[in-house]
Structures are given as C-alpha cells and as structure tokens.
Amino acid sequence: MTSSPAVPAFTLTRPQGAPLGPPPLYSEIRAKHPISRVSLWEGRLSPWLVTRWEDTRTVLGSPAFSTDPTRPGAPTFKEDTPQSPRGFFASHDDPMHAAMRRTLTREFMVKRVNELRPAIARLTDELLTDLTRLSGPADFVEHFALPLPSLVICELLGVPYEDHTFFQEHSKAIVDFNATAQETRQAFASLAEYLLALVGTKRTKPGNDVVTRLAAQADEGVITDQDAADLSAFLLFAGHETTANMIALSTIALLNHPDQIPHILGGEGQVASAVEELLRYLSIVHGGLRRTAVEDVTIGGVTIRAGEGVIVPVHVANRDPEFFTDPDDLDPGRANARQHLAFGYGIHQCLGQPLARAELQIVLPEVFRRLPELKIAVPMDEVAFKQDTIVYGVVELPVTW
Numbered sequence: 001m002t003s004s005p006a007v008p009a010f011t012l013t014r015p016q017g018a019p020l021g022p023p024p025l026y027s028e029i030r031a032k033h034p035i036s037r038v039s040l041w042e043g044r045l046s047p048w049l050v051t052r053w054e055d056t057r058t059v060l061g062s063p064a065f066s067t068d069p070t071r072p073g074a075p076t077f078k079e080d081t082p083q084s085p086r087g088f089f090a091s092h093d094d095p096m097h098a099a100m101r102r103t104l105t106r107e108f109m110v111k112r113v114n115e116l117r118p119a120i121a122r123l124t125d126e127l128l129t130d131l132t133r134l135s136g137p138a139d140f141v142e143h144f145a146l147p148l149p150s151l152v153i154c155e156l157l158g159v160p161y162e163d164h165t166f167f168q169e170h171s172k173a174i175v176d177f178n179a180t181a182q183e184t185r186q187a188f189a190s191l192a193e194y195l196l197a198l199v200g201t202k203r204t205k206p207g208n209d210v211v212t213r214l215a216a217q218a219d220e221g222v223i224t225d226q227d228a229a230d231l232s233a234f235l236l237f238a239g240h241e242t243t244a245n246m247i248a249l250s251t252i253a254l255l256n257h258p259d260q261i262p263h264i265l266g267g268e269g270q271v272a273s274a275v276e277e278l279l280r281y282l283s284i285v286h287g288g289l290r291r292t293a294v295e296d297v298t299i300g301g302v303t304i305r306a307g308e309g310v311i312v313p314v315h316v317a318n319r320d321p322e323f324f325t326d327p328d329d330l331d332p333g334r335a336n337a338r339q340h341l342a343f344g345y346g347i348h349q350c351l352g353q354p355l356a357r358a359e360l361q362i363v364l365p366e367v368f369r370r371l372p373e374l375k376i377a378v379p380m381d382e383v384a385f386k387q388d389t390i391v392y393g394v395v396e397l398p399v400t401w
C-alpha cells in the first residue's frame with residue numbers, strides 16, 4: 001500500500017450539520033489510504049494517521065509504540081511538550097507506567113466501583129432536584145453534567161465535605177474551556193498543594209478512600225507523598241471532563257434520537273448496551289491518541305520507522321464500516337458495540353472505565369426519568385461545541401424541562 005501524496009493538516013473540527021460525527025475527511029482517508037500522513041504544527045511534523053479499527057488496535061496493543069511526549073518525533077499537541085510528573089502515568093512507558101498504574105488498579109475493580117453506586121445515585125438525585133428548582137432555561141453543563149463527576153471524584157478521593165466548594169471551583173478552572181493558561185496553572189498549583197496537604201491529613205484522619213490508601217502506600221515506601229498527590233490530581237484530570245462531556249453529549253444524542261430513549265429507560269441490560277453504543281458513537285477523546293514508534297514496524301502494509309509519530313483517532317476507528325455495520329447510526333442494540341475503542345486499548349486502556357460506565361448507567365436513565373419533557377432550549381446549530389479541545393463536548397447546553 002502507498003501513502004497519500006497530499007498531506008492534509010490534522011483537524012479536530014467536526015462538521016456543522018453533523019456535529020456528533022467525525023470530520024468527513026477521515027472517512028475518505030480511511031477508504032483510500034487508511035494509514036497515511038497528516039501534518040501538525042503548521043507543517044513542521046508529518047506523523048502517520050491510522051484510521052481503521054483493526055490497525056488502531058494493532059498500534060495501541062503493540063509494545064513498538066511509546067506514549068512519552070518528550071521523544072523526538074512525538075506528535076504532541078504542542079511543540080516542546082514537557083514530561084509530566086510520573087504520577088501522570090499515561091505519558092510514561094513501562095516499567096514506570098506499570099508501577100504507577102498498579103498503585104490504583106484495585107480502586108477501579110468492579111466491586112470497589114459498585115460501592116460508589118449509591119453515592120452516584122444520591123448525587124444525581126440532589127443535582128437534578130436543584131436543577132428543577134431553577135426557572136428554566138438553565139445550562140445543563142453548569143448545573144448537572146460538570147458538577148456530577150466532580151462530586152463523584154471528591155467522593156472517590158475522600159475530599160472532606162467542607163472542602164467541596166474549594167475543590168470543585170479549582171477543578172472547574174482546570175477544565176474550563178475559557179480559562180487563560182495562567183488561570184489554569186494557578187488552579188492546578190492550588191489543587192496540587194491541597195492534595196499534598198490532604199495526603200498528610202489522611203494519616204491522622206483516615207477514610208475509606210483513594211487518598212488514604214495512597215498515603216498508606218507512601219508510608220510503605222511504594223511511592224512518595226508527591227506521587228500520591230500527583231496520582232490524585234491525574235484522576236481528577238482524567239475522570240472529570242471526559243465524563244462530564246459524555247453526559248452532556250449523550251443527552252444531546254438521545255434528544256436527537258427520541259426513539260432510542262426507551263432503551264435508556266429499559267432496565268439494566270438495555271442501559272448497559274445503550275451506554276456502550278453512546279461511547280462508540282460519540283467517541284469524545286477526539287484529539288487522537290498519540291504514539292511514537294520505538295522500532296520499525298509494518299502495519300496494514302505500511303512501514304512505520306522508529307522515531308516516527310502516529311496519531312490514532314479513536315472516533316474515526318469507531319466509525320469504521322468494515323467493523324461496525326452502518327457505523328453512523330446510533331443503534332443501542334448493536335451486537336459488537338462493546339468492542340469500541342472509546343476507552344483506548346492495550347496497556348494504557350482507560351483505568352477509570354468501570355467508574356465512567358457506572359456513572360453513565362446511573363445518570364442517563366435518571367435524567368430522562370426525572371425530566372421527561374427535557375428539551376434543548378436553542379436550535380442545534382446554536383449549540384457551542386468544543387471543537388479544538390482534546391476531549392469533545394459542549395461549552396454550554398441551555399435546556400428546559
């Protein structure tokens with residue numbers, strides 16, 4: 001197979017008329033040259049773009065690729081991306097990645113996540129009650145989709161109730177689309193300081209929470225206190241905006257497909273498969289997972305040389321017609337929906353996926369049960385989508401109910 005002669009710029013912008021689907025350019029690329037070059041940084045770098053479902057799994061499952069953003073040739077969003085602390089283990093390779101990930105794996109086992117279900121249901125109920133007390137229209141993102149995962153993370157980490165407001169305000173500033181770089185840095189510094197202090201507090205006032213258990217691992221010498229704070233901050237980052245955007249976009253997708261709403265209200269099994277289909281259909285991590293080859297490797301007939309970058313847009317793989325029949329349809333009964341790559345694949349596959357699933361499975365039925373008259377209060381073409389952020393979503397979503 002040959003690569004495409006023209007090198008298009010890598011774009012995130014989804015089409016105006018079909019804002020829940022990937023840019024059409026990538027379907028054309030997948031059909032003609034499924035592994036071909038795209039350009040980044042105004043043409044200064046030309047990594048490979050991998051667009052088929054099968055090739056995507058091969059790249060993400062292969063030890064021939066690194067996630068370290070400081071490797072020469074790494075196709076990072078911004079040139080000269082610095083290395084993150086080791087607690088942000090998504091940008092480290094094994095063995096460092098595995099050592100850090102291991103400190104948290106038990107936290108996301110299904111049994112532990114199930115223990116959080118009553119708290120998720122309670123928080124959902126409280127937020128929806130507060131929302132319905134407002135006189136509409138109100139912003140669904142501000143009043144529901146964003147605070148819900150933020151409060152769940154507080155519960156998970158063991159942030160004391162009296163600190164909720166401080167914690168939530170700073171978390172919001174970190175993921176705020178409109179915040180300046182300076183505001184984001186400041187919010188992050190305040191949270192990092194707070195989390196480091198919380199690690200200390202948990203030694204005298206332990207709880208049944210992640211920070212208490214990370215503090216215990218620091219006492220055993222497995223990690224440092226700074227690692228414990230960084231790992232907590234990373235969970236906040238990784239699990240906050242993703243889930244918030246999934247809640248808001250799933251709500252839009254279901255309002256645009258009202259015939260599918262009964263699936264979401266249809267009991268455990270149906271909800272679970274509808275959630276998988278929404279994860280596939282929306283594939284919110286649309287910045288592409290970024291890798292660099294550490295050795296020469298041939299995939300789909302194309303040889304990728306050591307040092308070359310690869311962008312893997314999972315939202316494109318998840319619409320591959322060779323794997324998903326009629327991929328642009330939202331079909332809650334789709335038999336192979338669960339094989340979507342919305343949580344990635346391989347050693348970096350989303351650690352928080354059981355929690356994200358639990359949140360979506362609890363929240364979405366409750367939204368449509370409690371707000372049967374829910375409507376978007378503006379025409380669809382006036383909804384402001386987050387076009388140029390790594391994680392796709394909406395800036396705000398005015399609704400009535």
Ligand code: HEM
Pocket residue numbers: 067089090091097101234235236238239240242243246284285289290341342343344345347348349350351352353355356
């Ligand atoms: C619907 C919501 C979510 C989506 C779509 C999502 C998606 C992803 C994806 C695609 C990756 C792989 C990145 C890569 O391979 O480069 C990832 C990794 C990760 N996610 Fe999620 N995520 C979600 C929610 C969460 C939640 C709730 C948490 C935790 C509270 C979380 C924690 C993580 C962590 C720690 C990693 C890094 C894993 C590693 O590098 O080993 N995510 N996520």
